[in-house]
Amino acid sequence: xxxxxxxxxxxxxxxxxxxxxxxxxxxxxxxxxxxxxxxxxxxxxxxxxxxxxxxxxxxxxxxxxxxxxxxxxxxxxxxxxxxxxxxxxxxxxxxxxxxxxxxxxxxxxxxxxxxxxxxxxxxxxxxxxxxxxxxxxxxxxxxxxxxxxxxxxxxxxxxxxxxxxxxxxxxxxxxxxxxxxxxxxxxxxxxxxxxxxxxxxxxxxxxxxxxxxxxxxxxxxxxxxxxxxxxxxxxxxxxxxxxxxxxxxxxxxxxxxxxxxxxxxxxxxxxxxxxxxxxx
Amino acid sequence: xxxxxxxxxxxxxxxxxxxxxxxxxxxxxxxxxxxxxxxxxxxxxxxxxxxxxxxxxxxxxxxxxxxxxxxxxxxxxxxxxxxxxxxxxxxxxxxxxxxxxxxxxxxxxxxxxxxxxxxxxxxxx
Numbered sequence: 001x002x003x004x005x006x007x008x009x010x011x012x013x014x015x016x017x018x019x020x021x022x023x024x025x026x027x028x029x030x031x032x033x034x035x036x037x038x039x040x041x042x043x044x045x046x047x048x049x050x051x052x053x054x055x056x057x058x059x060x061x062x063x064x065x066x067x068x069x070x071x072x073x074x075x076x077x078x079x080x081x082x083x084x085x086x087x088x089x090x091x092x093x094x095x096x097x098x099x100x101x102x103x104x105x106x107x108x109x110x111x112x113x114x115x116x117x118x119x120x121x122x123x124x125x126x127x128x129x130x131x132x133x134x135x136x137x138x139x140x141x142x143x144x145x146x147x148x149x150x151x152x153x154x155x156x157x158x159x160x161x162x163x164x165x166x167x168x169x170x171x172x173x174x175x176x177x178x179x180x181x182x183x184x185x186x187x188x189x190x191x192x193x194x195x196x197x198x199x200x201x202x203x204x205x206x207x208x209x210x211x212x213x214x215x216x217x218x219x220x221x222x223x224x225x226x227x228x229x230x231x232x233x234x235x236x237x238x239x240x241x242x243x244x245x246x247x248x249x250x251x252x253x254x255x256x257x258x259x260x261x262x263x264x265x266x267x268x269x270x271x272x273x274x275x276x277x278x279x280x
Numbered sequence: 281x282x283x284x285x286x287x288x289x290x291x292x293x294x295x296x297x298x299x300x301x302x303x304x305x306x307x308x309x310x311x312x313x314x315x316x317x318x319x320x321x322x323x324x325x326x327x328x329x330x331x332x333x334x335x336x337x338x339x340x341x342x343x344x345x346x347x348x349x350x351x352x353x354x355x356x357x358x359x360x361x362x363x364x365x366x367x368x369x370x371x372x373x374x375x376x377x378x379x380x381x382x383x384x385x386x387x388x389x390x391x392x393x394x395x396x397x398x399x400x401x402x403x404x405x
Contacts, residue, residue: 173350173351174350176348176351176397176399176405177347178399180404197343198346200343217404223404224404230404231346231348231404234337235335235337235339
């Protein structure tokens with residue numbers, strides 16, 4: 001239901017706009033909802049006590065928080081903080097390659113922290129997202145540029161993903177890390193804490209984190225998922241030549257890497273369409 | 281001869297398989313050869329034996345490779361890799377669930393087997 005404001009003695013459109021944290025009084029006066037009011041008061045400087053003005057959707061009157069939990073991740077939107085928060089719950093199983101010592105509690109914690117830190121550093125704060133549409137939410141937050149943060153949380157049950165981590169000797173040949181989108185399984189190993197110079201440039205900024213790449217699959221860059229695109233290093237990928245891409249052999253995110261997130265966001269709030277404005 | 285119960289499993293086993301199942305079975309029989317025999321294969325022999333690959337490509341070997349190809353540098357010295365090594369990668373379906381990728385390298389005797397990986401089609405690396 002739209003908010004209707006009854007004008008009190010001494011109020012101006014400017015004062016009313018400030019009351020509802022609306023930057024410009026014209027946004028109230030010229031709103032489609034106030035067409036009849038404009039006919040009644042063609043001069044916006046002359047409004048009268050008792051006049052009823054409809055306040056267009058704005059942060060003060062529209063719910064800015066929305067969230068949903070899905071099989072592979074949860075998404076929270078907090079429009080007042082201009083933040084979209086994506087979290088995956090990881091349920092770990094730690095195993096050892098034969099001849100290797102058992103995982104200690106500290107090693108398990110350190111491994112999770114390394115994965116969390118690496119994913120946060122390479123995925124969070126990179127996508128800038130805006131929304132548009134006919135919904136009150138879209139109208140109220142049309143000027144907001146959302147930041148997206150990504151997080152993994154260690155859980156003992158009810159995880160979005162079953163994550164098996166193999167401890168291997170340091171510096172040894174590691175088992176192949178992988179993601180099974182359909183089975184919601186991730187396979188990692190203790191050597192995945194190391195960055196890889198897949199492009200061969202020798203520059204730290206170009207090195208790829210195995211955590212960040214595999215997380216990319218789990219967050220929707222899977223040929224088995226709705227986005228329909230996964231690894232980009234194979235010649236069959238349309239993005240094969242974009243070597244610097246995170247899902248190829250590089251370390252850079254691309255707009256398409258948020259395709260699945262955008263699809264899910266667009267299902268969250270009716271008549272609201274989210275778009276990646278930029279990615280850094 | 282009496283067609284009694286003991287013969288029934290034999291007759292069922294001899295019954296023709298549906299076409300799709302037959303194809304998969306043939307694939308499995310031809311592609312899933314023993315590792316010792318695989319190691320003797322040239323690329324031409326592999327193509328003769330397994331037919332056209334589902335995917336194939338050629339690339340330069342680097343000291344560090346993507347997860348899927350992470351084993352490959354171990355077959356060469358750092359000097360060989362620095363001098364330039366080309367790899368050919370061919371993938372065939374082993375059965376309905378598993379793919380087999382075979383990598384070939386030319387070390388002066390034509391494109392010969394280097395390494396292989398059997399992997400679940402659901403996995404991404």
